Amino acid sequence: MDQPGRIEVRPIRQMTGTSEFNEVFFDGAVARAEHVVGGEGGGWKVAMSLLGFERGVSTLAQQVGFAEELGRVVRAAVESGAVGDAVVRERLLRLWGELRVMRWNALRTLGSSGDAGAPSVAKLLWAGWHQRLGELAMLVRGAGATVGPGDWSASAPYELDVWQRQFLFSRADTIYGGSDQIQRTIIAERVLGLPREPKGVV
Template structure:
């Protein structure tokens, strides 16, 4: 297959690179940076409908932008959950009113989103969620909802009250909205009776966010507690009771063009490990050299596989492609983290020399890579779950018995 880019793609690459070079050095804080991207028309390049503030480009140029963004070392995106997960889901399942309300603020970088899926006891087994959403009486307006929640603390009519806990919620501490998978049919089990709701986070006393501090010292993950939080009835995506279908559709969008941008970062990490191996003399070990070469070859293979499957995303024959991609890069990244420690030798276990009471637990890049990559084969669906999806949905093998 021909994986080369054409002249128009390369012209687009030059435009993207020039725009990034002019702005990345003085890039503002993350939220302001999202607005800067919105003003430049760089959010929502992959959306397949006009009229929501984005400019449409074809798939190859989406790849070009993702790669140039990664190469530029621009700030980490805080709007990617809204742009790459919720927006395609609304385009596929949302009402015209939902699209008009939510897509323009995402394209402009004005509203940030988080994902309310995983719960304690319902991570990879998402169908086991226990968060509920109970309907209130009919009637009421958006203004009435806002007044009732913020002033009187009462639930408005024509809405749902959401109660439960979500965990491992990325960027919940920054988000304006959360798309929540909740059980709206009392007594329902597994994937039945679920709905996909859009819930505002600014509900003091009804939505609480607690950051989870990790071994790496960071806390981008959070616990989110909903105590009668309000979601408007017209903000149910795909219809009440159809949440499982919408949620699974969203997961199919999760590993698209962004996978190729992710691989740019992987290549840079591999380069750092290679340089460390040369500096420490570990590169003279034939076993280490073999592991380095294998990692390089596997990374190239992942890129070709991503490009090959990108154009068929969402098609019936694509049922297992996202799981294959997750399975490949999750294991690859974890092995890279292990090798990063191996080539450093005993020094890998030693912290920096400038530890202090104010900074008691600082890790360097290689140590953070090792610790964080341990989770790559677990979050977003464990390896076991990905293999089950591939077996059942792609290969048509019998389903595992459920006790």
Template sequence: MEFGFDAEDEVFRTEVRGWLSAQLTGDMGRRDWERRLGGAGWIGLGWPEDGYGNRRVSLTRQVVWAEEYARSGAPARSGHIGENLLAPTLIAHGTPEQKDRFLPPVARGEELWCQGYSEPGAGSDLAGVRTAAARDGDAYRVTGQKIWTSLAHEADWCFVLARTEPGSRRHHGLTFLLVPMDQPGRIEVRPIRQLTGTSEFNEVFFDGAVARAAHVVGGEGNGWRVAMGLLGFERGVSTLAQQIGFAAELGRVVRTAVANGAADDPVVRDRLVRQWALLRTMRWNALRTLGNAADAGAPSVAKLLWGRWHQQLGELAMQVRGAAGAVGPADWSPSAPYELDAYQQLFLFSRADTIYGGSDEIQRTIIAERVLGLPKEPRGPEG
């Protein structure tokens, strides 16, 4: 696919920059920001259908919006999971009633979602989920535990992959359920404190939580097919926006290296140039594959590239900082919280980049089996 921006795209870019500049004034809560985006029609640009309060634009303009949003320094999106994961999944697999119920509040920025996939014993091996959902009249009772659930502490709803057929194994007997989070005594959310001191991720415990039977997506027992369809939406336009953020981080590291003399070291200078060249390569690869649904390996290749690249940037940031990167602020005391600087946060958080969102090992297996056609890895009796 040849990908490029035309004159009308650049007019759209000017509109986007102007709107973001006018709106990004003062402090506002994350929910208030989502509602502001929804009120202006900026949520759901990439949905394959309109008519739910969103507006559709071309693929190139979706890229323009994502890139300019990243450049503007606008708040991290709380509505990303609902807009970019759940909504396309409902459009592909949901009933008309489900689309009418859930898509408009997402488009308005009024309802936030989280993803109930990973479990303590089923992270990269998603087919090993044990969370169970038992039919109870016109509802299901959900019992089990999910982990690494991004933004669960803010979410109104969770889409949950659960086992509805007792005794089923692996990909069989799974169902995709839409579960309301406001169920005191039946759902407990426990934030997970990370190395960075922040808590974007959570453990979620379901103890007989109720999900309506009408909120099963794709039919009972078809959860694996729906879940895999959702993961296909996980990467795409957002990858290009992510690279804008990466470029900003790299720029800060380069400026620090020049300012403190680290760039005088030829080894450091070579690593800085390599990071820049690899980032450009990732962008060209993303543009080449964007919109090419036939390229089954593209998402896995992209994840392998950016995960390791970002880890290497964190390591390089520490090398550029030198000994100063290993110590806290001068006014630190045992009685005060430890404050990480931007480079320390980058280094610590990026250690997980090759694990979350599909580990490197899983991505290589996907490429080997589904793209290169190599023999599948030997699996146990349940595989």
């Protein structure tokens, strides 16, 4: 951030009211040679390595948080009596089973650094799972899920409880870090060896 030229960071406000992402604008900014990561011309490789970590390698640690979130939904279902609904029970059990599959997949790929599709498979598994968990959390809470904990007015930022924040944030799970469509394309081309789409076709 401390270099010649101007760097402007603009937070992107999300549905949750928070800003976990930013737009960064570089105006005449010039990095010193010792600050270049990955060597000259190596930026794309560095970016892809970071995205690979975001998509897949980090999922073992991420799953600890997922298990806690699932536990909260199970407790809420028991407390509200929603667990008496056979559909809710089936969805809870399915989410539990899918979380185990994610863990086994992550453990399986720990020692296989040459598997080009592993991060994409992991991203496809956890992104949809997390969205379905957010949806089930809202279902379990019923009509109360639509009411915020604070005073909602046009002049003040709205407040969300932990369930509402989880639901709204999870809407982006299948987009950030590369959309589901991008992950499927990576698997198709780099793992299955299917032909690449022709350039310039819309």
